[in-house]
Amino acid sequence: MGTKRDRSDDFPQESTERKAAAGTEEAAGGLDELDAAILRYLERDGRATNFDVGEAVGLSASAASRRIQALEASGAIRGYRALVDDRLLGKRRTVYIRVTLERQSADVLNAFETAIRKIKGIVSCHLMAGQYDYMLVARVAGIDGYGRLHQNELSRLPGVTRLETSFAMRDVLEDPKP
Numbered sequence: 001m002g003t004k005r006d007r008s009d010d011f012p013q014e015s016t017e018r019k020a021a022a023g024t025e026e027a028a029g030g031l032d033e034l035d036a037a038i039l040r041y042l043e044r045d046g047r048a049t050n051f052d053v054g055e056a057v058g059l060s061a062s063a064a065s066r067r068i069q070a071l072e073a074s075g076a077i078r079g080y081r082a083l084v085d086d087r088l089l090g091k092r093r094t095v096y097i098r099v100t101l102e103r104q105s106a107d108v109l110n111a112f113e114t115a116i117r118k119i120k121g122i123v124s125c126h127l128m129a130g131q132y133d134y135m136l137v138a139r140v141a142g143i144d145g146y147g148r149l150h151q152n153e154l155s156r157l158p159g160v161t162r163l164e165t166s167f168a169m170r171d172v173l174e175d176p177k178p
Contacts, residue, residue, distance in 0.1 A: 100162035108159040
């Protein structure tokens, strides 16, 4: 990121057309390059100060603050959270679970999605295109923890005809380099 300052950002009432005329290119989703740079920076460090963000993208702290507030108001920033190391909580295994439903009717999909939201340990759930209907990601203490999750929760999900499970051996991007 450069240190070039975008003076047009000092005036929050300035229109998108004027910014475009001033040479600020629009990124995907209607965001300009500065907004995209701010989002990338905050993805890496959600606790960064307005000063830090401004320094990184070439704005003053007040201009960065206004941009961040606008990104929050627009929904581009949906919130902030801590990335917790599940291993410190005893959840040392990542499990990928592919789910096949009996059919893909709205009722079956809704019932499955309502039930899956109530299960602790499932960290993500994705409706898929292709061979499987859903891909779940779970964090568990180990094989026994997954056994309990399977027996007490997953095997009772509505509309499920098949579960196929894989265990991650290591998270290459999270683990320190060998």
